[in-house]
Amino acid sequence: MKTKVQVQICVGTACHIMGAADLITIEDLVAEPLRDRVEVKGISCLGLCRDETHGKPPFVIIDGETLSGATLDRVLHRIERQAEKLSDGGVSDAGS
Amino acid sequence: MLVLENRATYIRRELQAKVLKLLFAGELESGIDDLPRLLYPRKRDAIRCCIYKDRAITVYRLMAILGISIEGEPDDPRPLREYARQALERETVSEPVLTVIDEGCSACVQNNYYITDACRGCVARPCTVNCPRDAISFQGDRAKIDPAACVNCGRCQGVCPYNAIVYQPVPCEEGCPVGAIKKNERGREYIDYSLCIFCGRCTRACPFGAIMERSQIIDVARHIQAETPVVAMVAPSIVGQFPGTLEQTVAGIRAAGFSVVLEVASGADVTAQKEAAEFVERLAEGDAMMGTSCCPAYTEAVKKHATDFGKYVSTTRTPMSYTAEMAAERYSDAIKVFIGPCIAKKFEGIGDANIDYVLTYEELGAFLMARGIDTAALEGSAFDATTATKHGRGFPVSRGVTEAVEHYVDGRVAVKPVLIDGLQKKGLNQLRAFGKGKAPGNLIEVMSCEGGCICGPGVVSNPKRTDRALKAFLAEAEAASTSSKDA
Numbered sequence: 001m002k003t004k005v006q007v008q009i010c011v012g013t014a015c016h017i018m019g020a021a022d023l024i025t026i027e028d029l030v031a032e033p034l035r036d037r038v039e040v041k042g043i044s045c046l047g048l049c050r051d052e053t054h055g056k057p058p059f060v061i062i063d064g065e066t067l068s069g070a071t072l073d074r075v076l077h078r079i080e081r082q083a084e085k086l087s088d089g090g091v092s093d094a095g096s
Numbered sequence: 097m098l099v100l101e102n103r104a105t106y107i108r109r110e111l112q113a114k115v116l117k118l119l120f121a122g123e124l125e126s127g128i129d130d131l132p133r134l135l136y137p138r139k140r141d142a143i144r145c146c147i148y149k150d151r152a153i154t155v156y157r158l159m160a161i162l163g164i165s166i167e168g169e170p171d172d173p174r175p176l177r178e179y180a181r182q183a184l185e186r187e188t189v190s191e192p193v194l195t196v197i198d199e200g201c202s203a204c205v206q207n208n209y210y211i212t213d214a215c216r217g218c219v220a221r222p223c224t225v226n227c228p229r230d231a232i233s234f235q236g237d238r239a240k241i242d243p244a245a246c247v248n249c250g251r252c253q254g255v256c257p258y259n260a261i262v263y264q265p266v267p268c269e270e271g272c273p274v275g276a277i278k279k280n281e282r283g284r285e286y287i288d289y290s291l292c293i294f295c296g297r298c299t300r301a302c303p304f305g306a307i308m309e310r311s312q313i314i315d316v317a318r319h320i321q322a323e324t325p326v327v328a329m330v331a332p333s334i335v336g337q338f339p340g341t342l343e344q345t346v347a348g349i350r351a352a353g354f355s356v357v358l359e360v361a362s363g364a365d366v367t368a369q370k371e372a373a374e375f376v377e378r379l380a381e382g383d384a385m386m387g388t389s390c391c392p393a394y395t396e397a398v399k400k401h402a403t404d405f406g407k408y409v410s411t412t413r414t415p416m417s418y419t420a421e422m423a424a425e426r427y428s429d430a431i432k433v434f435i436g437p438c439i440a441k442k443f444e445g446i447g448d449a450n451i452d453y454v455l456t457y458e459e460l461g462a463f464l465m466a467r468g469i470d471t472a473a474l475e476g477s478a479f480d481a482t483t484a485t486k487h488g489r490g491f492p493v494s495r496g497v498t499e500a501v502e503h504y505v506d507g508r509v510a511v512k513p514v515l516i517d518g519l520q521k522k523g524l525n526q527l528r529a530f531g532k533g534k535a536p537g538n539l540i541e542v543m544s545c546e547g548g549c550i551c552g553p554g555v556v557s558n559p560k561r562t563d564r565a566l567k568a569f570l571a572e573a574e575a576a577s578t579s580s581k582d583a
Contacts, residue, residue, distance in 0.1 A: 012339065012473075013338055014470070017464070021558055050468045056110065
């Protein structure tokens with residue numbers, strides 16, 4: 001069973017220009033009790049930016065779910081929600 | 097130091113990319129009038145008072161991106177397609193390089209001091225007693241400042257026992273080191289170009305994004321689209337601006353449509369060598385000091401605000417100028433484009449016969465986004481015809497120019513550097529004082545942007561990241577040159 005919230009931040013060129021570089025710092029902003037339950041990594045371009053139906057860069061994938069136009073606040077919020085799901089014993093099936 | 101991570105930045109970048117995407121699809125004229133509505137559809141929450149205002153401001157932003165000077169246009173702008181056609185047809189770009197969206201200006205406070213609800217209407221009332229202009233009166237149980245009488249001295253703030261008085265900056269005015277941006281009779285900002293040094297700080301300081309550079313992306317893209325050869329001359333602060341290695345960024349620039357990619361660090365080496373020779377010569381002739389010459393915002397500041405120092409400014413040309421001269425000899429039929437972190441270079445470029453256009457890294461980023469190029473996925477490519485050394489490559493950080501000049505002076509005379517890192521009012525006063533003939537050193541390096549070019553208004557990456565990347569790149573280049581180079 002999965003124990004950590006997986007956060008993948010696209011560090012492709014478009015995402016980088018639209019703020020992904022800032023998002024990479026998110027690991028330091030996660031509240032202390034959650035910190036060891038979150039895994040943040042940069043991933044290379046998925047090409048989502050080339051099709052506007054996917055939304056705007058920067059793109060972040062949290063437990064398999066894509067967030068477009070990601071901001072620190074929205075990503076943190078999503079991380080907290082996912083962490084809650086995990087601690088409730090509910091298995092997040094997205095991305096598994 | 098400049099912080100670019102904000103929504104005004106991302107809105108600008110998104111619009112630049114959308115405009116170029118339309119241009120490359122051959123749909124600029126037919127599609128540009130739809131952009132404001134597509135970006136702010138009726139169902140979207142407004143950022144300003146309503147989506148109609150958001151759309152109206154977007155129209156003005158797009159005009160600036162098309163290179164139009166908004167001040168010169170009628171109250172009710174023409175359809176964007178007409179401006180687009182005008183942009184596609186123009187042969188040259190014009191001054192000024194900045195433009196103000198006065199409709200977008202929020203007309204920030206007239207007075208910098210404001211008395212908040214924390215005022216308890218005390219008996220002592222030191223604010224009223226200590227105000228030199230009798231500008232504070234009591235309305236009910238709270239003190240109030242009369243904006244017409246207040247002179248922003250700040251004494252009231254200092255004496256309030258409740259810390260009830262706050263200082264509210266006007267960000268663009270605070271950013272401007274030369275008082276060139278001011279309020280008109282309606283409280284909105286305008287730029288006095290007789291004072292402006294084109295440093296571009298106001299454009300990034302305004303939280304409403306109401307001041308913009310007049311972009312030349314259309315001019316460059318039009319030539320790329322027409323398959324005219326276009327030379328990119330890239331400033332040394334490019335290292336670390338985009339994902340992947342420097343070689344991958346060069347490959348990205350080629351993929352964006354530039355046919356030749358030159359390293360302006362080559363020109364920086366020429367500047368450093370000539371400046372070193374000039375320095376030795378000037379000191380031998382009895383000059384007390386010499387000022388560097390590569391930062392165009394600073395040299396413009398000397399011309400307009402510290403004229404006495406003018407005689408000390410090196411007459412050596414800038415790295416851009418030497419690189420462009422080389423490009424003009426070698427690629428005479430090509431369009432020559434400087435790409436850097438700088439807005440003042442747009443101004444310098446208009447005055448340089450060898451430069452056709454100037455883009456920022458941010459604008460280069462718009463080309464990459466519009467064409468769906470991910471630099472990190474490309475196979476690396478080297479610069480064309482580079483002769484750069486670590487000295488030229490080290491220019492874009494504060495102290496870099498000094499170190500390069502010092503290297504080429506090679507001990508002929510003692511270099512005593514003075515650094516003005518970030519041109520503020522204080523630095524300008526220093527330059528005025530040095531102009532009288534006395535300075536605490538003999539080589540005066542001035543960088544308009546605090547931290548150097550890597551902190552310029554046109555950068556994409558956080559300067560900390562660029563600094564790290566540049567240091568690693570210089571160390572690597574040095575290791576390679578000691579193992580392979582024979583003079």
